[in-house]
Amino acid sequence: MSARPRRTTLSTIAASAGVSVATVSKVLNGRSDVAPATRSLVRSLLEQHDYVPSSARRTGDxxxxxxxxxxxxxxxxxxxxxxxxxxxxxxxxxxxxxxxxxxxxxxxxxxxxxxxxxxxxxxxxxxxxxxxxxxxxxxxxxxxxxxxxxxxxxxxxxxPTNFTGGLIATRHLLALGHSRIAYLGGLATALSSQARLHGYRAAMEDAGVPVLPDYVRTPGFCYAHGVEGAGVLLDLRPAPTAIFAASDECAVGAIHAAKARGLRVPEDLSIVGFDDSEIASMTSPKLTTMHQPxxxxxxxxxxxxxxxxxxxxxxxxxxxxxxxxxxxxxxxxx
Incomplete structure (x- = not known):
């Protein structure tokens, strides 16, 4: 049976640096009373030895x-x-x-x-x-x-229940009579975005409504992504009459992109967000959204x-x- 590798100790670091254990401890704790050259050497050795102090030794709050x-x-x-x-x-x-x-x-x-x-x-x-x-x-x-x-x-x-949230949000828009519904926002690689997108697709499939390839855009969750992505969607022909956005910030960006094109929300374009963050009730119009706890x-x-x-x-x-x-x-x- 091979022996377990020995854990690097402060003594090991101190011996390698030619300083006391107290000096190494001062560097670890961010003390200022250590010469810059010594501090640099100790830090280099800490990295070299992959040293991490044990949390079990900590005390206090x-x-x-x-x-x-x-x-x-x-x-x-x-x-x-x-x-x-x-x-x-x-x-x-x-x-x-x-x-x-x-x-x-x-x-x-x-x-x-x-x-x-x-x-x-x-x-x-x-x-x-x-x-x-x-x-x-x-x-x-x-x-x-x-x-x-x-x-x-x-x-x-x-x-949160991302898939269920996407499903419910899209069903809400379908129940309002929309069929040209787009999905906007979220990174394509993000699990939450994938789940919300799958919920959107499941609702559309259950309703027998096709999802047009151009109606799915996943640039990101931020306001700027909403402005950019909604701009692309609204310039399509035919353009969507509703957008399910993967975040409230993205939804607010979509609202502003619609207004920049002379479209009214919700009269010309319905928008549903995801988060129910503070901005959902601060924007105009106030945002219909999936409440994320x-x-x-x-x-x-x-x-x-x-x-x-x-x-x-x-x-x-x-x-x-x-x-x-x-x-x-x-x-x-x-």
Missing amino acids: TTIEIQVDGMCAYAAGIVGGTVEAGADSGVSVAIAIKKGPAGGGTAWARDLVSAGRQAVITIAEHPTPAQLAILSRARLPVVVIDPLDLSDTSVSSVG LREMGIVALRTALRLAAGERIESAHVELATELVIRESSLTA
């Missing part, structure tokens, strides 16, 4: 970090639920704006552990296998909200992260929360 790309209305709803659940549980929630893909390898995991995090929650972005290995070695659990991929069942995740998703993610940090077993790797249609002013009978 429990802190969970939630990472977001930016504080849009969608993210704000989730973060609000996470912070609320943290306050109820006596847990601190740190909010971090990501500057690129989730994390940065060993340094990312080490920084999380050194900062005293007990778990990390990330929105949509799935850590790479290498990052997951680092987090596992550091005993730092991760929970993904509305993941782009569900194939890795070792990662806990929380999301953003606050509840944040709460479930926080509670899941705490259970994982405590070493508890999670019954289901992925938890789905129900979506429901909220009818406002942007959809009308054809």
Whole structure:
């Protein structure tokens, strides 16, 4: 039987750098009383040895970090639920704006552990296998909200019923008498977008209404994607009379693209979004949309992260929360 590889210790790093363990500890903790050249050498050795401190050695208050790309209305709803659940549980929630893909390898995991995090929650972005290995070695659990991929069942995740939401949204437009219904938004590679698109296609197929190839556009979830994608759709002949957008931001972009062409919403074009974020009731007309339980998703993610940090077993790797249609002013009978 081969021996288990020895874990790199602070003593190993200190010996390689020719400094004391205390000096290495100061570098790890971000102390300023270390010479720049020594700090650079120690950091280089930490990277070389792939060193990540064990989260089990940390003491003090429990802190969970939630990472977001930016504080849009969608993210704000989730973060609000996470912070609320943290306050109820006596847990601190740190909010971090990501500057690129989730994390940065060993340094990312080490920084999380050194900062005293007990778990990390990330929105949509799935850590790479290498990052997951680092987090596992550091005993730092991760929970993904509305993941782009569900194939890795070792990662806990929380999301909405995307397929059902797409199905209900499209059935609403069909019930209003629309048949030229387009699907707009979401990345083609994003699991949530794929599921919403499949729901849209299923509703159209059940109603015996063909889906024209040009009526499906998946540029992304943002406002600019809605403006651009809806512009292409509305310039088609025949143009759609209704659009199901994969996000509220995308739907608002579609509203503005329609108005720029002299079209009235909902008289000339009905639009349904997905999220029910704050902007859904702030736009004109107010947006008919699929309510995605953003606050509840944040709460479930926080509670899941705490259970994982405590070493508890999670019954289901992925938890789905129900979506429901909220009818406002942007959809009308054809």
